[in-house]
Amino acid sequence: MKITNDNARVLISVLKAGVVTAEKKGESSFELTNALQVFDDAARQELVDAINEATK
Amino acid sequence: MRKFIAGVAVLAVGAILAMGACTHREPNDTTLSANASADSGAFLAATLCTQGGFDCETAPVYTTNALARRAAANQLRKKEITADQAIATLAKTDRVRSLLDQSMTACAQDNKTGKCTGSLTKAKELLSQAQAASL
Numbered sequence: 052m053k054i055t056n057d058n059a060r061v062l063i064s065v066l067k068a069g070v071v072t073a074e075k076k077g078e079s080s081f082e083l084t085n086a087l088q089v090f091d092d093a094a095r096q097e098l099v100d101a102i103n104e105a106t107k
Numbered sequence: 108m109r110k111f112i113a114g115v116a117v118l119a120v121g122a123i124l125a126m127g128a129c130t131h132r133e134p135n136d137t138t139l140s141a142n143a144s145a146d147s148g149a150f151l152a153a154t155l156c157t158q159g160g161f162d163c164e165t166a167p168v169y170t171t172n173a174l175a176r177r178a179a180a181n182q183l184r185k186k187e188i189t190a191d192q193a194i195a196t197l198a199k200t201d202r203v204r205s206l207l208d209q210s211m212t213a214c215a216q217d218n219k220t221g222k223c224t225g226s227l228t229k230a231k232e233l234l235s236q237a238q239a240a241s242l
Contacts, residue, residue, distance in 0.1 A: 054150075061147040061170060062154060082218075083155055084162045084211055087169035091204055094176035098197055101180040105190045 065090045147174060161214045161223050161230060165207055168237050172203045175241070199240065206237035 069086025073079065148167030156163030179196040182188045188196075210233035215225030223230060 058147045058150040061174070062151055065151060065170070082162070083166060084169070087166060087173070088208070091169055091173040091176070094173040094180075095197070095200070095204075098176045098180040098183075098193065098200075101183045102190055102193050102197065105183050105193070 068093065161216055161227070162211070165210060165234055168203065168234070168241055169207055171241055172200050176200050203237050203241045206233050206240060210234045210237060
């Protein structure tokens with residue numbers, strides 16, 4: 052099975068978001084949806100920052 | 108003179124090490140190609156979801172939404188889109204996110220079985236709206 056680099060990167064990013072958030076809370080597991088919400092929050096912030104930079 | 112040569116040698120080694128550090132690049136999870144959103148969400152759900160919970164149905168939409176935001180940020184930085192277009196994308200993706208969160212709340216998933224203990228009908232309706240809004 053071939054896995055594209057982009058798909059792997061997305062998977063890693065989502066899992067990393069879940070692990071980091073769970074560890075901050077002192078928990079040993081996380082829900083997939085929570086990881087995806089953190090991933091989306093980070094993406095939203097990236098977009099807001101880019102908009103703020105462009106409209107300076 | 109010896110001290111001078113030694114100093115120059117230390118600086119040269121430092122510069123070489125610095126160059127090495129700058130040119131060595133680890134795989135970067137922020138550099139996604141433009142078509143990353145096409146099937147990454149489906150891949151993620153297929154990889155992580157084996158029990159078929161409702162969150163597996165929302166996962167591709169959450170992923171696509173996040174990737175649309177990142178793509179817009181990258182395009183704006185490269186001046187491929189205007190700030191107004193980026194703001195429109197922000198509003199659209201916020202709407203999708205809101206619907207997705209409402210959908211998960213409506214489902215009120217059971218942690219052990221992954222099945223909805225709330226209204227699956229309502230959750231699916233909200234998910235459909237989110238999918239339609241993300242197109």
